[in-house]
Amino acid sequence: MENIRVxxxxxxxxxxxxxxxxRTGNMLLEKIQGRRVFVVSNQVVADHYxxxxxxxxxxxxxxxxxxxxxxxxxxxxxxxxxxxxxLAKGHNRSTTIVALGGGVVGDTAGYAAATYQRGVPFIxxxxxxxxxxxxxxxGKTAVNHELGKNxxxxxxxxxxxxxxxxxxxxxxxxxxxAGLAEIIKHGVLADSEYxxxxxKDIGQLRQKDEGAxxxxxxxxxxxxxxVVAEDERESGKRALLNxxxxxxxxxxxxxxxGQWLHGEAVxxxxxxxxxxxxxxxxxxxxxxxxxxxxxxxxGLPIAGPAEVSTEAMLAFMAKDKKATDEGLRFVLIAGxxxxxxIVQDVPVSVLRQTLTAGxxxxx
Amino acid sequence: MENIRVxxxxxxxxxxxxxxxxRTGNMLLEKIQGRRVFVVSNQVVADHYxxxxxxxxxxxxxxxxxxxxxxxxxxxxxxxxxxxxxLAKGHNRSTTIVALGGGVVGDTAGYAAATYQRGVPFIxxxxxxxxxxxxxxxGKTAVNHELGKNxxxxxxxxxxxxxxxxxxxxxxxxxxxAGLAEIIKHGVLADSEYxxxxxKDIGQLRQKDEGAxxxxxxxxxxxxxxVVAEDERESGKRALLNxxxxxxxxxxxxxxxGQWLHGEAVxxxxxxxxxxxxxxxxxxxxxxxxxxxxxxxxGLPIAGPAEVSTEAMLAFMAKDKKATDEGLRFVLIAGxxxxxxIVQDVPVSVLRQTLTAGxxxxx
Numbered sequence: 194m195e196n197i198r199v200x201x202x203x204x205x206x207x208x209x210x211x212x213x214x215x216r217t218g219n220m221l222l223e224k225i226q227g228r229r230v231f232v233v234s235n236q237v238v239a240d241h242y243x244x245x246x247x248x249x250x251x252x253x254x255x256x257x258x259x260x261x262x263x264x265x266x267x268x269x270x271x272x273x274x275x276x277x278x279x280l281a282k283g284h285n286r287s288t289t290i291v292a293l294g295g296g297v298v299g300d301t302a303g304y305a306a307a308t309y310q311r312g313v314p315f316i317x318x319x320x321x322x323x324x325x326x327x328x329x330x331x332g333k334t335a336v337n338h339e340l341g342k343n344x345x346x347x348x349x350x351x352x353x354x355x356x357x358x359x360x361x362x363x364x365x366x367x368x369x370x371a372g373l374a375e376i377i378k379h380g381v382l383a384d385s386e387y388x389x390x391x392x393k394d395i396g397q398l399r400q401k402d403e404g405a406x407x408x409x410x411x412x413x414x415x416x417x418x419x420v421v422a423e424d425e426r427e428s429g430k431r432a433l434l435n436x437x438x439x440x441x442x443x444x445x446x447x448x449x450x451g452q453w454l455h456g457e458a459v460x461x462x463x464x465x466x467x468x469x470x471x472x473x474x475x476x477x478x479x480x481x482x483x484x485x486x487x488x489x490x491x492g493l494p495i496a497g498p499a500e501v502s503t504e505a506m507l508a509f510m511a512k513d514k515k516a517t518d519e520g521l522r523f524v525l526i527a528g529x530x531x532x533x534x535i536v537q538d539v540p541v542s543v544l545r546q547t548l549t550a551g552x553x554x555x556x
Numbered sequence: 557m558e559n560i561r562v563x564x565x566x567x568x569x570x571x572x573x574x575x576x577x578x579r580t581g582n583m584l585l586e587k588i589q590g591r592r593v594f595v596v597s598n599q600v601v602a603d604h605y606x607x608x609x610x611x612x613x614x615x616x617x618x619x620x621x622x623x624x625x626x627x628x629x630x631x632x633x634x635x636x637x638x639x640x641x642x643l644a645k646g647h648n649r650s651t652t653i654v655a656l657g658g659g660v661v662g663d664t665a666g667y668a669a670a671t672y673q674r675g676v677p678f679i680x681x682x683x684x685x686x687x688x689x690x691x692x693x694x695g696k697t698a699v700n701h702e703l704g705k706n707x708x709x710x711x712x713x714x715x716x717x718x719x720x721x722x723x724x725x726x727x728x729x730x731x732x733x734a735g736l737a738e739i740i741k742h743g744v745l746a747d748s749e750y751x752x753x754x755x756k757d758i759g760q761l762r763q764k765d766e767g768a769x770x771x772x773x774x775x776x777x778x779x780x781x782x783v784v785a786e787d788e789r790e791s792g793k794r795a796l797l798n799x800x801x802x803x804x805x806x807x808x809x810x811x812x813x814g815q816w817l818h819g820e821a822v823x824x825x826x827x828x829x830x831x832x833x834x835x836x837x838x839x840x841x842x843x844x845x846x847x848x849x850x851x852x853x854x855g856l857p858i859a860g861p862a863e864v865s866t867e868a869m870l871a872f873m874a875k876d877k878k879a880t881d882e883g884l885r886f887v888l889i890a891g892x893x894x895x896x897x898i899v900q901d902v903p904v905s906v907l908r909q910t911l912t913a914g915x916x917x918x919x
Contacts, residue, residue: 269632269635269636272708276701276707276708277701280704280707281703308708308709309707310707310709311696311698311706311711335674338639340643345635345671345672347674348675427674512643
């Protein structure tokens with residue numbers, strides 16, 4: 194088993210990664226301090242893994258709340274239903290909330306944990322590649338508003354993250370690719386050797402090779418944990434994790450939640466961010482082509498949807514939370530793969546070139 | 557002008573108290589770091605004080621969101637409307653949210669600030685006595701769920717609190733009394749000399765005497781700031797601030813929000829908590845009678861509503877968030893007025909005696 198420490202002072206916690214974590218031992222139980230657990234999951238994930246979680250939690254009372262599956266249900270309405278269920282079942286501040294599922298379950302359950310009675314303990318058991326390498330690490334929780342993604346949320350750290358790579362065996366291919374998007378992102382933003390590794394292993398990763406998956410997940414969690422440890426509340430360096438995301442959020446908002454997977458939007462968004470970086474002379478054309486090729490090899494779209502116009506993209510980006518008083522911020526490559534920084538003053542004319550190029554789906 | 561520091565490390569802030577603060581200078585503006593402000597208020601308060609706030613904020617862009625008035629609107633639906641307005645008007649993480657109003661506005665706007673884009677700066681301008689001495693100090697924000705009060709929220713500290721006692725001149729008598737409930741509470745829980753002062757000044761306070769009000773507000777804020785500084789997230793001593801509140805929340809839940817003012821429920825709740833303390837031999841009958849007499853002199857109910865049965869009260873209290881795995885917790889007097897502690901093992905039989913006695917409205 195691999196263990197990664199996320200170092201956040203009083204809010205520090207461990208990420209445990211291994212094959213079969215949910216089948217053996219009782220690691221989950223060790224992290225429960227009270228006598229009651231409230232598991233948030235969805236029907237599909239629960240059918241596969243709830244029994245294993247219950248086995249892990251013998252000795253405490255376990256209630257289960259199944260929320261609907263899909264980004265379009267990451268809403269205040271779902272939050273209200275979870276809180277209502279917690280109250281109806283008499284849970285108090287000693288209850289631990291366990292998120293069993295992908296990013297939608299993790300973000301929503303995490304926000305419920307952050308807000309229920311102003312905060313109860315919380316554990317992540319991510320079951321998709323994307324949530325294992327990205328959303329379960331770092332304490333960002335949120336639900337969507339119809340006018341913007343992740344606009345209602347909190348920074349709230351879990352007490353632990355348990356990644357059983359066996360859960361990926363039932364993951365649909367499209368969702369596996371979506372997770373690879375964030376893995377590629379971590380290489381681009383912080384570690385060229387890790388990018389090389391993913392480039393080399395991309396075939397095995399898509400075949401769900403256990404060793405390749407554990408290496409990739411571990412490397413991604415390390416990169417993310419290191420960035421988050423430096424900047425828990427995204428006042429500085431953490432923003433680098435948004436490489437490709439300003440474009441991705443605009444795509445998702447333009448298409449309506451649930452049409453494109455988040456990772457798919459990030460795939461196309463990273464191609465756009467690399468294109469913009471190259472146009473601004475911040476990386477070589479070769480680097481931007483390598484990124485595009487790896488995104489494609491991961492089974493991800495390399496261009497935005499034809500349905501969202503350049504002007505619509507620009508409007509959505511202006512509303513994105515990464516916008517500041519100084520104008521649109523972009524995370525762009527700084528010299529080459531493995532290094533990025535934040536750029537405030539991107540000329541709109543160049544941005545339009547990228548968007549126009551990036552919007553041709555059949556490039 | 558009186559200035560009280562709330563000492564919470566990186567989250568520290570000042571409470572400024574004075575007559576005419578909103579008429580003179582530009583104290584509010586000094587606390588705004590970005591270029592935009594989003595004021596949350598309601599129509600009644602805005603009619604009286606919004607112009608003064610706008611005068612204070614010359615030099616920054618000010619948007620205003622008026623929410624409906626009343627505890628029954630402290631909901632996720634109101635939160636969603638505020639967030640929607642923030643998004644529609646293009647506010648980003650640099651925007652400061654200003655809460656102008658009583659506890660309902662402060663709690664809701666504070667929770668909106670805690671959650672909008674995972675947190676934006678926040679300033680309290682409380683305009684009721686209750687919010688000036690209690691809810692605006694300490695960083696508790698929340699909205700209600702239909703199954704329980706303040707069940708959805710966050711600990712989120714403001715950047716500053718501005719208390720202009722002139723705003724009390726338009727406050728209805730019933731709401732003034734509601735504020736006096738929390739003032740009395742602060743004396744009972746932590747400071748017998750302050751209790752003596754309030755007992756002496758109660759007539760002048762009800763007459764809105766400026767000097768008496770400033771002394772009472774300052775003393776209450778000092779007591780609350782001191783308790784909060786020791787225990788920001790209510791893991792220990794802060795729970796003492798809930799003296800009378802376990803009963804009060806049950807009354808409010810039983811009656812439906814908005815029927816009794818929070819302070820009125822606290823008034824009756826404190827009489828019950830004092831009665832329970834006396835029955836358990838934790839204070840003299842004289843102390844409990846003094847508390848009841850002062851609650852009455854403040855114009856507050858000294859018994860619960862006839863509409864809520866003892867059994868209903870017990871059921872609501874079991875759901876209260878102060879309940880733990882160990883059973884119902886009460887804050888009770890420890891020896892005499894000015895000292896309280898938390899009691900876990902109250903016999904239900906004695907609790908029933910208090911509730912049965914306390915529910916006769918015409919005692």
